[in-house]
Amino acid sequence: MSTFTITLGEIVESELPVFDPNNKYPIFDEAYRQGLEIKIINHYWLYEIGQETIQIFQFAMNRKMWEIMPYYNQLYESLIELDPLATMDYTDIANIHSTNDTTTNQTGTNSTESDAKSRAVTSDTPQVHLSGDEDYATSAADSITNTTGSGSTITDGSQNGTTDGNTARTVKGSQGHQAALLMQYRQSILNIDMNIIADLESLFMSLWDNGDEFAGGEMYYGWTYGWIGSL
Numbered sequence: 663m664s665t666f667t668i669t670l671g672e673i674v675e676s677e678l679p680v681f682d683p684n685n686k687y688p689i690f691d692e693a694y695r696q697g698l699e700i701k702i703i704n705h706y707w708l709y710e711i712g713q714e715t716i717q718i719f720q721f722a723m724n725r726k727m728w729e730i731m732p733y734y735n736q737l738y739e740s741l742i743e744l745d746p747l748a749t750m751d752y753t754d755i756a757n758i759h760s761t762n763d764t765t766t767n768q769t770g771t772n773s774t775e776s777d778a779k780s781r782a783v784t785s786d787t788p789q790v791h792l793s794g795d796e797d798y799a800t801s802a803a804d805s806i807t808n809t810t811g812s813g814s815t816i817t818d819g820s821q822n823g824t825t826d827g828n829t830a831r832t833v834k835g836s837q838g839h840q841a842a843l844l845m846q847y848r849q850s851i852l853n854i855d856m857n858i859i860a861d862l863e864s865l866f867m868s869l870w871d872n873g874d875e876f877a878g879g880e881m882y883y884g885w886t887y888g889w890i891g892s893l
Contacts, residue, residue, distance in 0.1 A: 664710050666867055671707040678716055680723060687727035690735040690742075698855060705859050709866040722865050730861050737854050741847070753832045 664672060673680060681687070681699055689695050713719040 666869060667710045667712070667714075668716070669708055669710050670703060670866070673711070673716055673719075674703060674707075679720065681727070682720055682724040685724060687724060687731050688735060689731060690738040694738075698858070701855055702859055702862060706862070706866055710869070712865055712867045719865065723862070726862060726865060730858065734854055734858055738851075741851060741854075753830055756829045756831075758829060 670680065680703060686695070689698070711719040713722055
């Protein structure tokens with residue numbers, strides 16, 4: 663039972679809306695809205711609202727959500743775009759510029775000359791040495807060949823060219839334990855939810871009923887009860 667105003671749980675049990683259904687605050691994913699609102703309600707279920715009426719509380723809640731959610735939506739979206747298993751993602755770009763300027767000029771000269779001599783001698787008396795004028799030979803034939811040649815080779819040419827371009831190398835992957843990376847990613851999302859919940863604390867009273875004579879007994883100071891006392 664509330665003492666000073668009314669608890670959030672009592673508003674929910676009376677089937678009154680906590681969040682304005684006709685002016686919904688912005689959220690990065692509509693499917694995430696219900697889960698976030700359930701977390702907020704469960705967290706502040708026993709807290710008494712810090713406004714005089716439920717209507718003022720609903721207005722204050724909706725205004726606060728409109729003020730803080732644009733910032734938190736950016737955080738949510740950054741986590742969605744982020745690959746939790748990618749710890750490396752970079753690209754190396756190299757510029758290539760090369761020039762080729764080659765000139766060849768080659769001159770060559772070759773010359774060949776050869777002499778060949780041959781003799782065929784036939785003698786009926788092979789045991790007798792030939793005399794100097796070879797008149798003992800039955801027949802003889804001499805052959806002399808002389809070959810002379812020359813030539814030259816000239817090669818002249820040039821080659822020019824330029825090459826420009828870029829080469830890119832992309833490295834993407836993960837280092838470390840993948841289960842630990844997923845756990846860190848999930849914890850970061852939960853931390854955003856808790857930051858939103860913490861920002862809503864100013865909408866609730868910081869006083870709790872501890873059962874003392876001021877807050878308990880036959881006298882109630884809650885706005886829903888007015889002042890009731892016994893004489």
